[in-house]
Amino acid sequence: MIDLPETTNVYRRMPKELFYKYLNDDSTLKKTFIDGIRSIIWINTISSETTNSPKGKHVTEIAIVEIILNRQAISANILEIVNREIDQYAVFIVRYEEWGQIWCCDHQLINPETGLFNCQNYYQTNWMIADELTLKIDGGNLDQVYENFFMQIAGKPFPVRVDRNRKQTDEIIKKVEQAGQNEQLESLKALEALIKSLERQMEKExxxxxxxxxxxxxxxxxxxxxxxxxxxxxxxxxxQPEIVVAQEETAETVRSFFPNVYMKMQDRTGNPFEYSLL
Structure with missing residues (x-):
């Protein structure tokens, strides 16, 4: 049984209309969303204010969201739509009649300045009797709490967080500085700043x-x-291409590298013919 502290209780119903803006013109996904989901309820918020767990480096709040289904199936695309509206780390309790699953994802930070992150993959428990689902708060801070949730759901450790784009850019900048390519370096930095600005605008627009x-x-x-x-x-x-100094064309040169050719260059008396390798 999932038994979270009462201080974390929210129980706020989220109208399905909230999520239609993320469906755009995808009529198939919209039909799946409307027909497949009965209700979405934000049931808990785990934070430093509602628990004894301080904020982590990456996680400041964890939403626990319950999704009631009209049929025993849900796709990661649906969860991604819900996650966009919540815009924070989340754990999903999915229910159909007496059955239930718990879902989560391996969030990875993609912009440390704005806190923007994305989900690489979703993981879930097996279907089981809903009352048998368990979720335990454990960890010294909210980073560890979410990572332990991930372990309980996925059955494996949370992936190491790696800012691959930042690492790649840092390596290139280091090489560029060593090569003295200041103009291209400035262009690169300016474009990176522009991208960060555009990402912030897209989040709000x-x-x-x-x-x-x-x-x-x-x-x-x-x-x-x-x-x-x-x-x-x-x-x-x-x-730089290797500069090779041509060897002088002599009979001994031909003889050392091409003995068979050298033999054919002599007449019967052993005197060499006039020859040229060019």
Whole structure:
């Protein structure tokens, strides 16, 4: 049985209409969302204010959301739509009649300045009698609490958080600085700042046409960064061709490298013919 502290109780119903804005014109997904889900209820919030667990480096709150289904099936796409509206780390308790599952995902931070993160993969328990589902708060801070939730649900440790984009960019900047490519470095930094600004605007923008414009600008900036990185990588690794001094063309040279050719270059008396390797 899932028994969380009463201090974490929320029990706020979330109307399905809240999520329609994320469906856009995908009629199939919208039909699946409308027909497959009976109700969505935010039942708990685990935070430093509602528990004794302090904030972590990555996790400041964990939402516990209950989804009641009309049939015994749900896709990760549906959970992703709900997660967008919640916009924080979440654990989903999915119920159908007397059956239940618990779902979570391996959130990875993609922008440390804005706190923007995304979900790489979703994991879930097996279907079981809903009253037999268990979830225990354990950990010194909310990072550890969520990681322990992940372990209880997925049955394996939470993946190591790696900012791959930042690591790659740092390595390239280091090489560029060593190569003295200051102009390209400044362009790269300016584009990165632009991308961060566009990401912040996209998070707040509600109008569809403006979202499209921001998405286009973001894609163009990302493509420009790729071009600069390719250019910098090309200029950094320059190999000078090896200069080979041609050996003097003599009979001994021919004899040492091409003995069979040398034999054919002699007449019957052993005198060499006039020859040239060119």
């Amino acid at each position: 509600m109008q569809f046409d403006k979202q499209v414009k921001l998405a286009t600008d973001l894609k163009n900036a990302q493509e420009e960064i790729k071009k600069i990185k390719r250019s910098m990588s090309t200029h950094i690794e320059i190999h």
